[in-house]
Structures are given as C-alpha cells and as structure tokens.
Amino acid sequence: MMEMTHTISSNDCLMQLFEERREIEDYQKGVPRWCTGCGDNAILTAVQRLCRDEGLLPEKTVFVSGIGCSSRLPHYMNTYGFHGIHGRALPVAEGVKMARPDLSVFVNTGDGDCCSIGAAHWIHAVRYNMDLTMMLHDNQIYGLTKMQASPTSPIGTKSNTTPRGSYLEALNPLTVTLGISNVSFVAQVVDWIPEVLYQVIAAAYRHKGFSFVRIIQRCPEWMPKLMDPWLHDPDRVLLLHHENGVEISSSLARTYTRMEEHDPRNMNRAREIASEYDPIPVGILYRNPDIACYEDLRHDPRLRTNSMVQSGIEAEFDKFTVWPEQHGSTR
Amino acid sequence: MQGKLQIQLAFHLTGTINGGGLQRIPEGLVPALFSRISDLAELRYDLPMVLNTIGSPERSLLSLSHMVDEVVCRLADTPECDRIARHGYRIESEIRRSLATAGESTLSDSWKSAAESLSGGDGDLILDSAWVLESEFFAAGSVTDLDRDTPALVMRHIWRALNEQRTASFRNRIDRLLYKLHNILDAETVGSAIGRSPDRLRASVGSAFDSAFNFDALSNILTAAKPETTISDRRRERIKWLIDVLERQQFYAGRDEKGDSYCFIFERPSDALKAHNERYPAAVELAKALAVAELEAAGEYREGLHDPIFEFFGSNGLTSSDREQLPSYLICTDAGSLDPAETSKLLEILAVGLPFKVLVRTDDVLEPSELAEGHLSLGLRARQLVDTAIGLTDVFVFQAAASSIFRCRSKLISGLSFAGPALFSVFSGDTRTNGDTPAYLTAEAATESRVFPSLFYDPDGGSDRASRLSIENNPQPDVDWPAYSIDYEDESIRAHKIETAFTPVDLMVMDQRFSSHFALVPHEDWIDEMIPVPEVLAADMSPGDDKVPYVDLIDDDGILHRAIVDTRAIDEARRCLRIWQSLRESGRSDNPHNKPSSDLEVEVSIESDRASDASLSKSSNGSSAAEERPAGESKGVxxxxxxxxxxxxxxxxxxxxxxxxxxxxxxxxxxxxxxxxxxxxxxxxxxxxxxxxxxxxxxxxxxxxxxxxxxxxxxxxxxxxx
The missing domain is CATH 3.30.70.20 (Alpha-Beta Plaits)
Known part of the structure; x- marks a missing residue:
C-alpha cells in the first residue's frame, strides 16, 4: 500500500480529478445551531459556495475563529478548523499560515471578538499583511452571551450592559482598517445581498495578502429591527462597482439602482466612502496587490522536510535535557 | 321685569348703581368655583414644598405630599403600610395647617412636632409611623408654604444646588491643572544640578536606607548620565503665573470653603451689573489662565503660535464657552421695586446675553393703571418684560405662578442651567388686596383665568418658535378658558349643574379694588337676560343686545349669588382672551409662521410630489401597487x-x-x-x-x-x- 502513494498511476489521476469535483454538501458538517433568520447562515453558504467553486481541498483549508456566534462557523465546515480563544483568532491564523503557507486560511470573527478584545491583533494583522481572508461578522451586538453592547453597537443601544442606552459612538471598522499601514484589501458587504456577498468573499480569497471583509449582518434575536430600514429600501444601499472590483449583474442592478464606479486603488475616495453609513456602501473599497506579505518577507528557503522539523524539535528538547556524563552526576 | 333689566343694563354700561335692589358685593363672597376649596389645609396638594439639600439638583425641590406618597408606595408590601400611610397623611395635614400660621421651618423639626402634637389616642404608634416615614424620605432642608418670599427662596436654593455641582467639577479641574503645572516645575528641579545633588538624593530616599547607598557616587552617575533638563524662563514665569491665578481665583469657593469667594446673588440688576463689571478683568484673567493651563498641561503650548493669541485674550469680550466656565449671576427682584432705571439695566443685561438669571416677582397682576380712573391693565408689567425677552430670541424665559413652581421645577432647573441669560417671571399670589384668600389660590386663579399663563421659551428647544415656546403647563391649554361644572341644589332640593369657566372677571371679583365693577343682584331680581360671563366673552355682543353678564359667587354658608359686571371689566377680560389666543397661536406647531422657511419649501415640494404621484397612479391604471412593493419583488420567477x-x-x-x-x-x-x-x-x-x-x-x-x-x-x- 505504501508504494501506491508514492507512484501514482494514470488511473489514480483520473480518479482524483473525478473526486475533486465537490458539491456544497461536501463542505457541510452538522446542522448550524444559529437562530433561524441569522445572517451567519448567509455567510456560511457563501463560503461553502466559494470552497466548491474554487475547488478547495478540505484537507488544505482551515477556518480559524475566536469566540462568539460567528465563531461557531468552523464547526459547520467540513474542513480543518480551529475554534480559538476570545479575540485571538488572528494570532492563531497567522501561526497556521506562517508554518503552513500552502494552506488556505480563513478567519471568522465577530464585532466583539475583533473590535473589542481582539483589537490589537486586528491592527497588527492588517500591518503584517499575511495571506489570510478575514470575515468580520458584524451584527453590532454580543449575541452568544445574550445581548451586550459591542464596539459597533449604534449609540443609544439598550442592552444588558447598557440598560440606559450605550453612551459612545459606534466604532467604524472600515475607517480603522483603512488607517493602518500596509492595508491591502478592505471591503464591506451586507448579508442580505447574497450575490455581492459571494463575489466579495471570492475576491478577498483571491487577493494575495490580508483581506478584510466587514459583513453587516442581521441579528434576528437581539437586534431584530435594526437593519430593516436598509433591508427594505434598496436606495439605502450604495453598490460599488469597477472592472477591478465587483461587477454588478443586470438583475441586481434593476433592484439596487444606487451605484458608484469606484476604483479600489483610490485610497482617498475609499476613506470617504468608508465614513458613510447611510446609504451603506457595499463592495470593495480598497485593494492594493503590491504590498508584500509578511510570510514572504520572512520566507525560509529551507524545505520543511520531516527530518528538518524533527531536528528542530530535538534541538529544542536538547536545551532542557540533562546529560549525566557531562555533569558527572549519576541517575 | 322691564324695570329690572333697565336698571341692570344701566349698571352694566355705566358702572353706576341706581337703585333697584343692586348693591356692592359684601365681604366674604368668593367665585362659585372656590366652593370646593374653601379650606386649603384640608386638601392635599403640592404645597408645602421641601427645599431639599440632599442629592442631585433634580431633587432639590420636593413636595411634601409627593414625598409621603413615594414612601407609601415603597412600603406597599409591608404589613403596617396602611397604618403608616394613614398616619403620614395626618402628619402632612398637620404640617400644612401649622405652616399657615407659623411659617418656615426645617423638615425634621416640623415633622417631629406635628407627630408629637398628634400623638395621644394612638399612643406610640403615630410616632413610630412618623419615624418610619422620615427615615425613608432621604431628604433634609426647610419646609415652606407660599408667600412673597417663596419664589426667591426657591430660586436661590436651586441656584446654590446647581452651583455646588459646578463648583465641584471646577475644583476637580483646577486640582488636575495645578497638579500638572506643579509637576512641570518639579520635574525641572529634579532634573537640575540641585535636584541631583547628594543631599537632595539622600533626602528623597529617606533615612531608612541612608547607609545602603553611596549618594555621592549616585549623584555623579546621575549628573554624568543625563544633561540637565531646564525649561525656558518664559515658560517658568508663565507656569508660575498660571498657578498664582488658579490658586487665588474667587469665582468658586475653595475646597475648605474658606477664603473670600465672590457672591453671585443680588437683589438689584444695577448691583449685579456693577459686580460683574468689577470682576470682569479677573474673569478674563481666569478664563485665559484656564485655556493656557490646559495647553500647558497637555504639553501643547507653542510660544510662537499661542503667545500672540493670548496676549490680547478677552479684549474682544469673553466667548460664551469661556463664560460657561464661570458661575452665573442670580438677581432676585420684584416688579414693584423695578424703577425705570433698573428696568433698563435689566433689559440691557438680557439683551447683551450676559449669563444672568433674573427672577422678577410680581405680587399684583391686577394693578390698576395710574393713567386714569377705571382703566385696567391686567398683568402689564410682567407681560412687557416677558414679551421683550422672548423677542430677544436667545433668552430663556420662564413665566409661571408661584403655585405651580413645583410642577415646573424641571423648567426652572433647565433655565438656571441654560448657558445664556434667563428671565423668570413669577407671580407670588400674595396680593394682599383680596381679603383672606390664600396666596396659593390667588396664584392658581391667575393661571386659570389666563391673566398670568404659564409659558416657557427655551432657545435650545428647537429650530422654530413653536418648539421653543411651550404653554402645555396651563390648565386645558387647547381651549379659551378651562371649563368646570358646579353642582348645587335649589330651595326645593332639586339638583342643578352649572357649566362654567374661570375668567379674569372671577379674578377681579376677588379683589376689593375692583368692587365698583360689580353689583350684587338679589335672588328675586334674577332675570332671563342675565347670562354668564364666559358665554358673553365667547359671543361678540354689542350693547344693543340687552344682555347682562354675571358671575356666580358663593358666601360662607354655600349660598349661590350672582353679581352683574360692567363693560370695563368685560372688555379687559376680552383683551386677556385675545392675548391668550395669540400666545396659543404662536405656540402651535401647525402655525406656518412658526416654521423656518426651508421647512416650508420642503413641505410644499412633498405636497406637489404627492399630487404628481396621485396623478401617475391614476394614469397607469392601478399598476402603481406593483411599483410600491419592496426591493426586487417584481423580478421574481x-x-x-x-x-x-x-x-x-x-x-x-x-x-x-x-x-x-x-x-x-x-x-x-x-x-x-x-x-x-x-x-x-x-x-x-x-x-x-x-x-x-x-x-x-x-x-x-x-x-x-x-x-x-x-x-x-x-x-x-x-x-x-x-
């Protein structure tokens, strides 16, 4: 059997080609425990479609998450996953990518996870510009712990931690990200336009570098009516399109008539758009493929062979090993 | 019959009694609507008020009956609640009764003495209830009924409560700034050769470790390691000046409540203005020092940039944000003592937007005109001031009778916290020309009769006049007069009901100075041509209508009387009505003159849009329903x-x-x-x-x-x- 894996016959190649055509079901695992109506379902569907359409190998794909409703996503993907600790999805993902640059690494995090406890990691992840696809599931509330105000909750949000309404203006994740050096990909989508959601996540995946996608999503349980004015009025969504960005289909253009041609290379305009919240800008705000990735800058030309990994581990162990002969002591 | 009408008409038109059984109104008759409130002490109402000294300024003015109600609600689940509530109401009533005779006292004293005077039959239980209630009040201070001094007392009390809050935050700010400024100077000393000398180092370590260190060596190392840090002489001088100004400021009391701080409460506008002008250089100096100190503390003072600006600081007057840092001036004066010179000072104060809070107390809203006998000018002085102040547009205006001070306390607080000038026109009700009528009743009557309506003008209230002007606190603000009904029985014990209203004529009939405008008609002379005053005011009557207006009065025995009214009083009441109507008009949001012009344009365009939409939907033969559907529903499969x-x-x-x-x-x-x-x-x-x-x-x-x-x-x- 061992020989089989080393020498691949033409028959096996055909078998592999046949097998690599996967369906959405091949990437599904379990039944999501999210509330019905939750925007997380739309994001899950979009990434499953992406995996299928890009033909990602489940064993070469990793979904890393922190803590929160959004962070349950790896459980429902039939790929590798890492359900990390609160706010620390990005360091884990960076570690994975550093050690295994051949893997496709996705990060799913929520507004509390990323913008509050994980804010420092978020800033440095943007700066490191490692080839990761980050999805910020922004439902503007802590849902898993049953309704506490998050940094992106609109001012005046009544929650368990802010019973008299939140006191601070919401943080704008787009303007923050656009203000960090080495930023290379920033986009915003809403969960209720699946077509654009899919296209933007696909563009983010194809971008070489750290791609930041903020997904405004509805929370039917704790913020049920929050997004309704935007949901029911297509004129309150501004679709950004460009030949280097997202192309809008004619059927979508009939519904969402408010559009702007925006070159994702134009940082100044991107910052202006990012500051707007009504209408909600949807599309790719900024993309610069020319920024070096950290894993490339720190690339180690040595092959990561088994013997090399083993010798590395041995060298580490040796630091703590006691050599009786050397010290003249006996057991 | 004809003779009676002629005689009554003659009085109505000329104001002269010419036989026919008509007579002047004897003492003891009051408007019929007072029948239910003959003894105020028996009723539970807002008064007495408690000038509370505990808690936030919002709780600085409390009503005794509200306090008792609150505690009773809080104790609702306890077994003794009924007994405590019953005793509470008795004590409250006793305090009300004793205040009417004894005057102001503290809450705890009057509460205890009232409870003690009531204890007896119930023994210790009433004292126990009194103790339970008092311990739940969370309030202390004086209890006051209503008289001439009450408005000023309340104003001064709330002003002090607000000023204490401001003082506390100002002190915190000053402490922070002084700490930072001292730190800058200290840092220089520590970094200087003196600061690093062996002796200084030894002193700063303390005697316990004296032998553990070689301070000479330490000093050598420190001196060699880092060059001396110095700040420029100019900066040192500036910081010393800042510390000096901040430490000797007199606008707010110091933390130990010692030292001379300015008084901000005055009785005459001219005194307040004089004090303001005298303190102006100090105010400019303090405002400048605060601005510079903030910059210094943040390390952001750039001499090249800031010196030229601060050199002439305040020469163009202080800005409103500078003024907001300083206490406001409170003037408590009364309309009677405002001579023309003082009035012009007062108007000047309001017009230039100085942060003065002016209380003008009126004791008499029925003041007869000095011009000619028989000419009336109800509420003229107060109205003049208030109208002028509203016309200035950036003055907070508060007008209310003293009886409703408690109900309007939130407006009072917002007026005193308002950034600009504020005028408080309050009618005390203590007129002293209306017999034994209590001040509370007179004040309420002035509000009810629309002679002294409650009105608030808040310049921050909104973009148009209607949202800034509020007359909601008046009784039944949507109608000309507040309407009431009176039930009575006639000689044959048959029940009757009178629907009536309280008008300025009722207010006048209470006042002895206006007795010549009324004539009492004996029961046997009551004729069908007599009609109630509100009806006369509602209809536009001419002298040829042969109708005689009358007001219902009752005496001490509860017997109903009628007094006919002369034309002069009716004309004055009608004028009051017109003024009230115009006030109502300007306070209504649907008045097109109250809106800024841009709003009007928007409305017009919305209207025209609607019109064009309607015509479109007609022409498209009902297909508009499909277009109105939410996003994308028309493109479904x-x-x-x-x-x-x-x-x-x-x-x-x-x-x-x-x-x-x-x-x-x-x-x-x-x-x-x-x-x-x-x-x-x-x-x-x-x-x-x-x-x-x-x-x-x-x-x-x-x-x-x-x-x-x-x-x-x-x-x-x-x-x-x-």
Missing part, C-alpha cells in the same frame, strides 16, 4: 398562474422556511431556497414562511386548496407578499 415562488438569488439561507416544512421548501445547488413541492404542505405554511422570511422573498400566490380552514384570513395575509 413567477409562473404567472398564481403558483407560489421564491426569489432564490436573494435567499440568505437562513433556514426560516426550511424549518417550517423541509419538503415544501428546499435548497438548490447554491444552498438557496426554492419551492420544491407546493403541494407538500398547506397554504398556511406558505403564508407563515412568507411572513417569517427576513428578506421578504417568498410569494405565496393563491391557495391550491380553497377548503383549507381559515382560508379568507390567510388570503388577506398573503396579499402583502404577492
């Missing part, structure tokens, strides 16, 4: 035969419909929902799925089984989604 469908491309895969019926609703290759089998479930499930769908993309179509239970209702519900 409908077979057009009424079968249900889903706009799959817009589905967010949220499982809402598949949870309802997984056979009817299924996911396609892209995991987006479609209707797999419309016959796999009921029409009800289709409608419920459509209603539950967050993005409204399910269209139930027409029912396939018309016999389904409740189908009519479901069709109606489905219509919203088809």
């Amino acid at each position: 409908s077979a057009g035969d009424g079968s249900p469908y889903i706009e799959s491309a817009r589905c967010t895969s949220c499982n809402e419909c598949t949870h309802i019926n997984a056979k009817m609703f299924a996911y396609d290759d892209n995991k987006q929902a479609y209707i797999a089998d419309p016959d796999a479930g009921t029409f009800r499930q289709l409608v419920e799925a459509a209603e539950g769908c967050q993005v409204s993309i399910i269209h139930p179509g027409v029912p396939r089984n018309p016999k389904e239970p409740g189908i009519e209702d479901l069709i109606v519900r489905a219509a919203a989604f088809n």
Whole structure:
C-alpha cells in the first residue's frame, strides 16, 4: 500500500480529478445551531459556495475563529478548523499560515471578538499583511452571551450592559482598517445581498495578502429591527462597482439602482466612502496587490522536510535535557 | 321685569348703581368655583414644598405630599403600610395647617412636632409611623408654604444646588491643572544640578536606607548620565503665573470653603451689573489662565503660535464657552421695586446675553393703571418684560405662578442651567388686596383665568418658535378658558349643574379694588337676560343686545349669588382672551409662521410630489401597487398562474422556511431556497414562511386548496407578499 502513494498511476489521476469535483454538501458538517433568520447562515453558504467553486481541498483549508456566534462557523465546515480563544483568532491564523503557507486560511470573527478584545491583533494583522481572508461578522451586538453592547453597537443601544442606552459612538471598522499601514484589501458587504456577498468573499480569497471583509449582518434575536430600514429600501444601499472590483449583474442592478464606479486603488475616495453609513456602501473599497506579505518577507528557503522539523524539535528538547556524563552526576 | 333689566343694563354700561335692589358685593363672597376649596389645609396638594439639600439638583425641590406618597408606595408590601400611610397623611395635614400660621421651618423639626402634637389616642404608634416615614424620605432642608418670599427662596436654593455641582467639577479641574503645572516645575528641579545633588538624593530616599547607598557616587552617575533638563524662563514665569491665578481665583469657593469667594446673588440688576463689571478683568484673567493651563498641561503650548493669541485674550469680550466656565449671576427682584432705571439695566443685561438669571416677582397682576380712573391693565408689567425677552430670541424665559413652581421645577432647573441669560417671571399670589384668600389660590386663579399663563421659551428647544415656546403647563391649554361644572341644589332640593369657566372677571371679583365693577343682584331680581360671563366673552355682543353678564359667587354658608359686571371689566377680560389666543397661536406647531422657511419649501415640494404621484397612479391604471412593493419583488420567477415562488438569488439561507416544512421548501445547488413541492404542505405554511422570511422573498400566490380552514384570513395575509 505504501508504494501506491508514492507512484501514482494514470488511473489514480483520473480518479482524483473525478473526486475533486465537490458539491456544497461536501463542505457541510452538522446542522448550524444559529437562530433561524441569522445572517451567519448567509455567510456560511457563501463560503461553502466559494470552497466548491474554487475547488478547495478540505484537507488544505482551515477556518480559524475566536469566540462568539460567528465563531461557531468552523464547526459547520467540513474542513480543518480551529475554534480559538476570545479575540485571538488572528494570532492563531497567522501561526497556521506562517508554518503552513500552502494552506488556505480563513478567519471568522465577530464585532466583539475583533473590535473589542481582539483589537490589537486586528491592527497588527492588517500591518503584517499575511495571506489570510478575514470575515468580520458584524451584527453590532454580543449575541452568544445574550445581548451586550459591542464596539459597533449604534449609540443609544439598550442592552444588558447598557440598560440606559450605550453612551459612545459606534466604532467604524472600515475607517480603522483603512488607517493602518500596509492595508491591502478592505471591503464591506451586507448579508442580505447574497450575490455581492459571494463575489466579495471570492475576491478577498483571491487577493494575495490580508483581506478584510466587514459583513453587516442581521441579528434576528437581539437586534431584530435594526437593519430593516436598509433591508427594505434598496436606495439605502450604495453598490460599488469597477472592472477591478465587483461587477454588478443586470438583475441586481434593476433592484439596487444606487451605484458608484469606484476604483479600489483610490485610497482617498475609499476613506470617504468608508465614513458613510447611510446609504451603506457595499463592495470593495480598497485593494492594493503590491504590498508584500509578511510570510514572504520572512520566507525560509529551507524545505520543511520531516527530518528538518524533527531536528528542530530535538534541538529544542536538547536545551532542557540533562546529560549525566557531562555533569558527572549519576541517575 | 322691564324695570329690572333697565336698571341692570344701566349698571352694566355705566358702572353706576341706581337703585333697584343692586348693591356692592359684601365681604366674604368668593367665585362659585372656590366652593370646593374653601379650606386649603384640608386638601392635599403640592404645597408645602421641601427645599431639599440632599442629592442631585433634580431633587432639590420636593413636595411634601409627593414625598409621603413615594414612601407609601415603597412600603406597599409591608404589613403596617396602611397604618403608616394613614398616619403620614395626618402628619402632612398637620404640617400644612401649622405652616399657615407659623411659617418656615426645617423638615425634621416640623415633622417631629406635628407627630408629637398628634400623638395621644394612638399612643406610640403615630410616632413610630412618623419615624418610619422620615427615615425613608432621604431628604433634609426647610419646609415652606407660599408667600412673597417663596419664589426667591426657591430660586436661590436651586441656584446654590446647581452651583455646588459646578463648583465641584471646577475644583476637580483646577486640582488636575495645578497638579500638572506643579509637576512641570518639579520635574525641572529634579532634573537640575540641585535636584541631583547628594543631599537632595539622600533626602528623597529617606533615612531608612541612608547607609545602603553611596549618594555621592549616585549623584555623579546621575549628573554624568543625563544633561540637565531646564525649561525656558518664559515658560517658568508663565507656569508660575498660571498657578498664582488658579490658586487665588474667587469665582468658586475653595475646597475648605474658606477664603473670600465672590457672591453671585443680588437683589438689584444695577448691583449685579456693577459686580460683574468689577470682576470682569479677573474673569478674563481666569478664563485665559484656564485655556493656557490646559495647553500647558497637555504639553501643547507653542510660544510662537499661542503667545500672540493670548496676549490680547478677552479684549474682544469673553466667548460664551469661556463664560460657561464661570458661575452665573442670580438677581432676585420684584416688579414693584423695578424703577425705570433698573428696568433698563435689566433689559440691557438680557439683551447683551450676559449669563444672568433674573427672577422678577410680581405680587399684583391686577394693578390698576395710574393713567386714569377705571382703566385696567391686567398683568402689564410682567407681560412687557416677558414679551421683550422672548423677542430677544436667545433668552430663556420662564413665566409661571408661584403655585405651580413645583410642577415646573424641571423648567426652572433647565433655565438656571441654560448657558445664556434667563428671565423668570413669577407671580407670588400674595396680593394682599383680596381679603383672606390664600396666596396659593390667588396664584392658581391667575393661571386659570389666563391673566398670568404659564409659558416657557427655551432657545435650545428647537429650530422654530413653536418648539421653543411651550404653554402645555396651563390648565386645558387647547381651549379659551378651562371649563368646570358646579353642582348645587335649589330651595326645593332639586339638583342643578352649572357649566362654567374661570375668567379674569372671577379674578377681579376677588379683589376689593375692583368692587365698583360689580353689583350684587338679589335672588328675586334674577332675570332671563342675565347670562354668564364666559358665554358673553365667547359671543361678540354689542350693547344693543340687552344682555347682562354675571358671575356666580358663593358666601360662607354655600349660598349661590350672582353679581352683574360692567363693560370695563368685560372688555379687559376680552383683551386677556385675545392675548391668550395669540400666545396659543404662536405656540402651535401647525402655525406656518412658526416654521423656518426651508421647512416650508420642503413641505410644499412633498405636497406637489404627492399630487404628481396621485396623478401617475391614476394614469397607469392601478399598476402603481406593483411599483410600491419592496426591493426586487417584481423580478421574481413567477409562473404567472398564481403558483407560489421564491426569489432564490436573494435567499440568505437562513433556514426560516426550511424549518417550517423541509419538503415544501428546499435548497438548490447554491444552498438557496426554492419551492420544491407546493403541494407538500398547506397554504398556511406558505403564508407563515412568507411572513417569517427576513428578506421578504417568498410569494405565496393563491391557495391550491380553497377548503383549507381559515382560508379568507390567510388570503388577506398573503396579499402583502404577492
């Protein structure tokens, strides 16, 4: 059997080609425990479609998450996953990518996870510009712990931690990200336009570098009516399109008539758009493929062979090993 | 009959009694509407008030009856609640009675003495109830009934409460700045050669470790390691000046409450203005010092940039934000003592926007005109001031009778906290020309009769006049007069009901100075031509109508009387009505003159849009309904035969419909929902799925089984989604 894996016959190649055509079901695992109506379902569907359409190998794909409703996503993907600790999805993902640059690494995090406890990691992840696809599931509330105000909750949000309404203006994740050096990909989508959601996540995946996608999503349980004015009025969504960005289909253009041609290379305009919240800008705000990735800058030309990994581990162990002969002591 | 009418008409027109049984109103008669409130001490109402010294300024003015009610509510679940409440009401009533004779006292004293005077039959229990209630009040301070001094007392009390709050925050700010400024100077000393000398180092370490260190060596190392840090002489001088100004400021009391701080409460506008002018250089100096100190503390003072600005700081007057840092001036004066010179000073103060809070107390709203006998000018002085102040547009104006001070306390607090000038016109009710009528009743009567209506003008209230002006605190503000009914019985014990209103004529009849305008008509001379004053005021009557207006009065025995009124009093009441109507008009939001012009333009364009929409929908023959549907519903994949469908491309895969019926609703290759089998479930499930769908993309179509239970209702519900 061992020989089989080393020498691949033409028959096996055909078998592999046949097998690599996967369906959405091949990437599904379990039944999501999210509330019905939750925007997380739309994001899950979009990434499953992406995996299928890009033909990602489940064993070469990793979904890393922190803590929160959004962070349950790896459980429902039939790929590798890492359900990390609160706010620390990005360091884990960076570690994975550093050690295994051949893997496709996705990060799913929520507004509390990323913008509050994980804010420092978020800033440095943007700066490191490692080839990761980050999805910020922004439902503007802590849902898993049953309704506490998050940094992106609109001012005046009544929650368990802010019973008299939140006191601070919401943080704008787009303007923050656009203000960090080495930023290379920033986009915003809403969960209720699946077509654009899919296209933007696909563009983010194809971008070489750290791609930041903020997904405004509805929370039917704790913020049920929050997004309704935007949901029911297509004129309150501004679709950004460009030949280097997202192309809008004619059927979508009939519904969402408010559009702007925006070159994702134009940082100044991107910052202006990012500051707007009504209408909600949807599309790719900024993309610069020319920024070096950290894993490339720190690339180690040595092959990561088994013997090399083993010798590395041995060298580490040796630091703590006691050599009786050397010290003249006996057991 | 004819003779009686002639005599009464003659009085009505000329104000002269010419026989016929008419007589001047004897003492003891009061307007009939007072029948129910003959003894105020028996009633529970806002007074007495407690000038509370505990807690936030919002709780600085309390009403004794509200306090008792609050505690009773809080104790509702305790077994003794009924007994405590009963005793509480008795003590409260006793305090009200004793205050009417004894005057102001502290809450705890009057509460204890009232309880002690009542204890006896119930023994210790009433004292126990009194103790329980008092311990739950969370209030202390003086208890006051209503008299001439009350408005000023209340104003001064609230002003002090607010100023204490400001003082505390100012002190914190000063402490922070002084700490930072001292730190800058200290840092220089520490970094200097003196600061690093062996002796200094030894002193700073303390004697316990004296032998552990070689301070000479330490000093050498420190001196060699880092060059001496110095700040420029100019900066040192500046910081010393800042510390000096901040430490010797007199606008706020110091932390130890010692030292001379300025007094900000005055009785005459000229005194306040004089004090303000004298302190102006100090105010400019302090405002400048605060601004510079903030910059210094943040390390942001750049001499090149800031020196030229601060050199001439304040020469163009202080800005409003500079003034807000300093206490406001409170002037408590009364309309009687405001001579023309003082009035012009007062108007000047209001007009230039100085942060002065002016209370003008009026004791007499019926003051007869000095010009000629018989000419009336109800509420003239107060009205003049208030109208002028409102006309200035940036003055906070508060007008209310003293009886409603407690009800309007939030306005009082916002007026005192307002950034600019504020005018408080208060009618004390203590007129002293209306017999034994208590001040509270007179004050209420002035509000009820619209002679002294409650009104508030808050310049920050909104963009148009209607939102800045509020007359909501008046009784029945939407009508000309507040209407009431009186029940009485005649000689044959038959019940009657009079629908009447309280008008300025009722207010005048209470005042002895106006007795010549009224004549009492004996019961036997009551004729059909006599009609109540409110009816006369409502109709525009001419002298040829042969009608005589009258007011209902009652005496101490509760017997109803009628007094006819002369034309002069009626004319004055009508004038009051017109003023009230114009006030109501300008306070109404639907008055087009109250809106800024841009709003009007928007409204017009909305109107025209609506008109064009209406014509469009007519011309398109009813197809507009389809256009009004939410996003994208028109582009669904409908077979057009009424079968249900889903706009799959817009589905967010949220499982809402598949949870309802997984056979009817299924996911396609892209995991987006479609209707797999419309016959796999009921029409009800289709409608419920459509209603539950967050993005409204399910269209139930027409029912396939018309016999389904409740189908009519479901069709109606489905219509919203088809």
